[in-house]
Amino acid sequence: MFNIFWQAKTNWDIITPALFKAISETLYMVSITLGLGGLCGMFLGCVLWSTRKGSLFSQPVVYKILEFIVNLIRPIPFIIFLSAVQPATIAIVGTSLGTNAAIFPMVIFCTMATSRIVEQSLINVDYGVIEASFAMGASRLKTLFEVVIPEVLPPLVLGYAFIFIGIMDMSAMAGTIGGGGLGDFAIQYGYNKFNPLITWISVAIILVIVQFIQQFANFIAKKLLARN
Amino acid sequence: MKKPKNNIVEFKNVNKEFKTKNSKHLAVKNATFSVKQGEIFGIVGRSGAGKSTLIRLINGLEKADSGKILVDGHNITNLNYKGLKNVRRNIGFIFQHFNLFNSKTVYKNVEYPLKISVNGVKMSPDNRRLVVSKLLEYVGLEKYANFHPNSLSGGQKQRVGIARALALNPKVLLADEATSALDPETTVEILRLLKKINRELGLTIILITHTISIVRLICQRVAVMSEGQIQEIETFKKIFSDPKSQAAKSLVSTFRILEGTKTIDV
Numbered sequence: 181m182f183n184i185f186w187q188a189k190t191n192w193d194i195i196t197p198a199l200f201k202a203i204s205e206t207l208y209m210v211s212i213t214l215g216l217g218g219l220c221g222m223f224l225g226c227v228l229w230s231t232r233k234g235s236l237f238s239q240p241v242v243y244k245i246l247e248f249i250v251n252l253i254r255p256i257p258f259i260i261f262l263s264a265v266q267p268a269t270i271a272i273v274g275t276s277l278g279t280n281a282a283i284f285p286m287v288i289f290c291t292m293a294t295s296r297i298v299e300q301s302l303i304n305v306d307y308g309v310i311e312a313s314f315a316m317g318a319s320r321l322k323t324l325f326e327v328v329i330p331e332v333l334p335p336l337v338l339g340y341a342f343i344f345i346g347i348m349d350m351s352a353m354a355g356t357i358g359g360g361g362l363g364d365f366a367i368q369y370g371y372n373k374f375n376p377l378i379t380w381i382s383v384a385i386i387l388v389i390v391q392f393i394q395q396f397a398n399f400i401a402k403k404l405l406a407r408n
Numbered sequence: 409m410k411k412p413k414n415n416i417v418e419f420k421n422v423n424k425e426f427k428t429k430n431s432k433h434l435a436v437k438n439a440t441f442s443v444k445q446g447e448i449f450g451i452v453g454r455s456g457a458g459k460s461t462l463i464r465l466i467n468g469l470e471k472a473d474s475g476k477i478l479v480d481g482h483n484i485t486n487l488n489y490k491g492l493k494n495v496r497r498n499i500g501f502i503f504q505h506f507n508l509f510n511s512k513t514v515y516k517n518v519e520y521p522l523k524i525s526v527n528g529v530k531m532s533p534d535n536r537r538l539v540v541s542k543l544l545e546y547v548g549l550e551k552y553a554n555f556h557p558n559s560l561s562g563g564q565k566q567r568v569g570i571a572r573a574l575a576l577n578p579k580v581l582l583a584d585e586a587t588s589a590l591d592p593e594t595t596v597e598i599l600r601l602l603k604k605i606n607r608e609l610g611l612t613i614i615l616i617t618h619t620i621s622i623v624r625l626i627c628q629r630v631a632v633m634s635e636g637q638i639q640e641i642e643t644f645k646k647i648f649s650d651p652k653s654q655a656a657k658s659l660v661s662t663f664r665i666l667e668g669t670k671t672i673d674v
Contacts, residue, residue, distance in 0.1 A: 308507035315467055315501035316521040316576065317493040326520070330511040407511065407556040 188375035195369060195378065202365035203385060205279055209351045209361060213286040214344060220287070221294020221343075224250075226324060228295055229302040236310070236320045253292050259353050261285055282359030286350045293346055297339035301332045334404040341397030345390055352386075362386055415478070416580055416612045417443040417466060422475030422485075424461055435461040437636040439475070443580075443614055448606050450627035450644075451616040452659060458636040459616040463582050466614065467499040468492045480579050494526065500573030500611075504585035506565040508557040514568050515553040518543055521575040543571040547601065563594035570601060574609075581605070583615035587622060599626050620663045624648070632656040 228246055231239040256264070262285045269276045269284045305328050313323040329336075355364025362382040370379030424436040435458045443449040451459050464470040465477055468484050477484050482495050509517050522536045531539070544550045547567040557565055566586060573581060583602065587595040603626050606613050617623060623630050624644050631641045632655050639653035651657040664670035 306507070308503060308505055309509055311469060312501070312503065312507035312509075312572075313520075314469060315496060315499070316524060316572075317496035317526075318521075318524050319493065322524060326523075327509055331509065333511060404511075407558075 184374050185376055188373055188377075190375060190377060198365060198369060199381065199385075202360060202362045202382070205354075205360035205364075206348075206351050206362045206386075206389075209279055209283055209286065209354055209359065210344070210347050212283050213290050213347050213350070214340075216283075217287040217290025217347070218294055218340060218343065220291040222298055224291055224295035225298025225302065226329075228299040230320070230324060232303075236324060250292050250295055253288070254296070258285070258289060258350050259356065261289060262353065262357060277358045279354065279359045279361070282351070282354030282357055282361075286347065286354070289350060290343065290347055294340070294343050297343060298336065301335045301339055302328060304335065305331050334401040337397050337401045337404065341394050344393050344397075348386060348390060414444050415442040416445045416480055417614065418476075418478040419465075420476040420478075422465060422477055423473045424458075424465060424470060425473050426461075434636050436465065436472075439638055441631055441638055441641055443612060446606070446610050446612055447628045448603070448613045448615070448626050450623040450630040451614065451633055451638075452618065452620055452623050452630055453616075453633035453655065454618055454659075457633045457655075459618075459633055460584060461636075462633070463584050463614065463616050466580070466582055467496050467501060469501075497521075497524075497526070497576045498579045500576070500578035500581040502566065502569045502573050502581070502583050502586045504588050506557070506562075506569045506589075508565055508568055508572075510557050512556075513553065514544070514549060514555050514557065514560070515540055517557065517568055518571045518575055521572060539575060540571075543574055546574075547571045561594070562590045563597055566590065566594075566598050567601065570598075570605070574605070574611075579612065581611050581613045583613060585617060586615060588617070588619070595622070596625070602626060620659050621667070632659065 224246070228243065228250070230236040231243040231246070233240045233243070253261070262282070265285050265288070266276045269281050273281050273284050275281050309327055309331060310323055313327045318327075351359075351361050352363025352366075354361050355367055362385060366379045366382040370376060370382065419439045419441050422436060422439040423434065426433045426435055437458075439462060451462060453459050461470055465472050466479060466484075468487070472485050475485065479495060480498060482491075484492065484495055487495060509520065512520065518540045519536055522531050522539060524530075541550065541553075544553055547570055549564060549567050549571065552560065552564065552568075557568060560568065569586075581602075586602075587598050590598060599622065602613055602615070605611050606626075613626075615622070615627070627644055629641060630644050630647055632639045632647065632651075632653060634653075634655035639655045640647065640651075647656050648660055648663075651660045661670065665672055
């Protein structure tokens with residue numbers, strides 16, 4: 181009954197360029213998302229943390245509203261979110277098809293996830309160092325940027341590696357709206373053609389990318405931890 | 409109204425209350441006292457007596473509910489955020505657990521306060537280098553400039569804390585249980601350093617402690633505190649020979665027991 185899988189013919193002349201295109205599309209989507217979403221998430225995470233009750237800017241109402249929004253969006257399955265924001269995607273990107281159209285919801289999702297990771301990392305900072313900074317007459321923003329964030333850099337780096345894996349996951353769904361990438365490649369040439377070899381190739385490439393990033397993050401975090 | 413020049417810190421009927429959902433706790437009750445320029449003033453009392461709150465009121469880490477707190481002539485109870493930041497630059501603070509920035513080297517820790525700009529003006533890098541190396545030499549850590557705090561001993565960490573607190577050339581140094589996390593020998597070393605700073609730089613030091621022996625070693629005058637109130641303010645000698653308040657009597661008697669001049673069964 182498994183015969184069907186082994187009858188598939190792999191035409192490397194078509195597959196090879198398609199594979200390279202898929203890899204470059206994935207890397208494009210992932211790096212833009214990590215860059216933009218990572219930055220926005222860093223900002224939102226800092227706002228979340230510093231508006232918590234008793235924190236630097238202690239604005240419980242602002243915190244509650246932001247927390248509500250983040251908690252509202254985060255549990256939505258990405259593929260549904262992707263279609264739900266279609267009007268916004270069209271308004272901002274100009275189209276709801278293709279790689280760039282996929283990046284928009286990815287950035288939003290990445291921002292939400294990153295903000296939570298950043299907030300959780302910042303919570304662990306020892307309040308004593310914040311007090312020390314205040315006692316020298318430092319402002320709250322200076323304290324945030326030059327004391328609090330540097331103190332939690334190792335867990336932040338690991339947090340971003342974690343986010344990266346989530347972005348790879350999201351990028352695989354871009355195929356559903358014509359965004360391409362390795363997920364699309366696996367479905368089109370592997371799943372639909374009953375050719376598991378192709379799927380496994382994409383799996384292997386994704387694993388290599390993820391492992392590379394994870395090991396790199398571990399290395400950086402370890403370097404940073406050594407001094408802490 | 410001009411304040412008398414020789415008082416660097418003055419408290420007048422200061423109250424501070426902590427409120428939680430179902431309880432209120434008066435941490436500092438009607439505190440009135442003054443600290444003279446150039447003295448080493450001790451505040452001694454048991455844990456929970458309100459000492460920490462009292463010392464934090466001096467640089468505005470806690471805000472008083474009522475009363476007046478004058479630091480170098482500035483009433484810090486009605487200062488805005490910016491004014492408070494400026495006053496804090498004149499008040500050094502050292503902590504029980506040092507509160508050093510672990511992500512920064514010893515050098516960068518001491519440099520940090522110098523990099524805070526006042527009205528948009530910041531000290532030049534060359535001047536900062538000069539000040540930091542002088543300070544590190546002063547506290548005996550010139551060889552450790554590029555170390556990270558976690559590779560230092562407790563005594564060394566507190567020396568970094570002291571150098572950092574001195575960086576802005578403050579008028580008062582507040583020490584919040586600064587030696588409580590240190591072993592006895594290191595405690596004496598740090599106390600010597602504080603005394604040297606007081607003598608050579610003329611810096612007023614206010615230190616709080618639960619150990620009366622520390623007070624005896626370096627303080628000129630002592631305030632005994634219990635249950636949020638200052639019970640008496642006297643020289644150490646007077647408190648030791650003739651404690652008036654119950655809190656002072658109890659502190660002195662405990663000190664004698666630990667010292668071995670009074671024996672009891674425990």
